[in-house]
Amino acid sequence: MMQKEYREMGEKYMMRNFSRDLLITRGKGARVWDDNGNEYIDCVAGIAVCSTGHCHPRVSEAICRQANELIxxxxxxxxxxxxxxxxxxxEKAGLKGGRVFFSNSGTEAVEAAIKLARVRTGKKRFIAFKSGxxxxxxGALSLTYKEAYRLPFTPLPYECEFIEYGDIEGLKAAIDGTIAAVITEPVQGEAGVIIPPEGFLEEVRRICTENDALLIIDEVQTGFGRTGxxxxxxxxxxxxxxxxxxxGIASGFPMGGIVAREGLEFLPGEHGGTFNGGPLACAAAHATLDxxxxxxxxxxxRGKRFRDGLAAHNPRQRGLMIGITLGDRCAAVKDYCEKHGxxxxxxxxxxRLIPPLVITDVDIDQAIRVINEALDS
Ligand SMILES: Cc1ncc(COP(=O)(O)O)c(C=O)c1O
Structure with missing residues (x-):
């Protein structure tokens, strides 16, 4: 079935909450192909998910092997x-005595973090950052800034105050002993790759400790090598x-989770999930880590190669997260890039460029050429 008929079927039988255009049918490394055989360099990676690229043989083989043993x-x-x-x-997270709880997605990971903070501190109020x-x-929506996402669903279960990202004085003014946790991304992803000022996380840590609030770092987008x-x-x-x-934890097989330091864990019955940390997800994650x-x-x-190639347009970059402020021009730039592969x-x-972490220099250089053309046109 080609894109046109496919779109019509989707329009008729699926809820129309996603806006999309292409039908991508195949992928290999950092390249994907649509149903018409057009080839693209993928600088989206399933929204920072396909960390090892599309269908990395080690990941695909691990999933297939496990599928024949126990699903x-x-x-x-x-x-x-x-x-x-x-x-x-x-061990990779390096939290002292760290224990893991697995989930199936990022929002479920945040949900678990909120419940853990809530149940172990006995407190209900949170602080998060604007544009986070x-x-x-x-639960996760209570801590998400964007009003368009949040307001239709109020009242939300948790009271949350939003502080300007990077504003330490604002945080100091808002926090007190009633706060269960402060949550922050180490680099804001959905906001467009916003890197906080030097020393920000260190200050947030210090202020949380002083006020007996937990510090939750949301690594859903930044984890597993994304920032280098x-x-x-x-x-x-x-x-x-x-x-x-x-x-990025399992290359696109749905999985998420939290790591909590020593002394912070769920007691029996406090949290759970039928599918959490299932055999296929674990197999995919092991191969991804390998x-x-x-x-x-x-x-x-690799990230610096992108940054240097796009230097004329003031990119922000950490690892393979690259952001360029464009405002209203964004959609036109995206369309140009898409039309040019x-x-x-x-x-x-x-x-926002969040390509597979396995992207090659050849693919980076080709992507840079097209993106520069789009930005200059
Ligand atoms: C920092 C952060 N936290 C949480 C989420 C939610 O993850 P998911 O879409 O897997 O539920 C996202 C998704 O973009 C994210 O970037």
């Missing part, structure tokens, strides 16, 4: 690969209380 069993039983994966992730994005379920380190907070020397993760371990040290160089993403008036 699902539930958390009523120990799950093959789950504890080993928790160990690997906990933490997900769409009602395993987690975005590792560009500093802070220790969060909880980190959330998802997106691949990422081989390239993590080169991610910042490069997929890019527009978010909050910014061009």
């Amino acid at each position: 699902h069993i539930s958390n009523l039983f120990y799950i093959p690969g789950q504890a080993e994966l928790a160990k690997r992730i906990s 994005f933490h997900g769409r379920t009602c 380190k395993w987690f975005g907070f590792q560009h500093t020397n802070i220790q969060p209380d909880i980190i959330t993760m998802a997106k 691949v990422l371990e081989g390239i993590i040290d080169d991610i910042e160089r 490069v997929l890019v993403n527009c978010t909050s008036g910014n061009l």
Whole structure:
């Protein structure tokens, strides 16, 4: 079925909450193809998800192998690969005594972090940052800034005050002993790759500790090598209380989770999920980590290559997260790039490039050429 008929069927039988155009049917590395056989360099990666590229053989083989052994069993039983994966992730996160709870998505990871903060501190109020994005379920939505997402669903379950990202004085003025947790992204992704001022996370950490509030670092987008380190907070020397993760963790197989430091964990019955940390997700995540371990040290160089190539347009860059402020021009730039074989993403008036972490220099250079043409036209 071709794009036109496919679109008509979608319009008729699916809720029309997503706006989309292309039908992508195949992918390999950082390249994808649509139903007409047109080839694209993918600088979106399923919204920062396809960390090892499309259909990396190690990931595909691991999923297929596991699919022939055991697809699902539930958390009523120990799950093959789950504890080993928790160990690997906990060691990479480096939180003292860190324990993992797995989920199936980023918003569920944030939901778990909120519930953990709520139940262990006994407090209900949160602080988050303006333009921050933490997900769409009602708990996570309480901490998500954008009114268009939040207001139709008020009242939301948690009281949350929003502070300007980077505003330490604002945080000091808002926080007191009633705050369960402060949540922040180490680099704001959905806002368009906004990098906080030097020393920001360190100050947030200090203020949280002084006020007996937990610090949740939302690594859903920044985790698993996206910023050039395993987690975005590792560009500093802070220790969060909880980190959330998802997106790049399993190369596109749905998975998420949290890591919480020693002394912070759910007691039996406090939280759960039928599918969480299932065998297929664990297999995909192990293979993803195997691949990422081989390239993590080169991610910042690849990101800098992008930054240098786009230098005339003032890009913001950390690892393979690149943002350029464009305002109203964003949609036209995206369309030009798409027509010339490069997929890019527009978010909050910014061009956001979040390609597979395995992207090659050849693909980076070709993408830069097209994006520069689009920006100069
Ligand atoms: C920082 C951050 N947190 C949470 C989420 C929600 O994740 P998901 O879309 O997997 O529910 C996102 C998604 O973009 C995100 O960027």
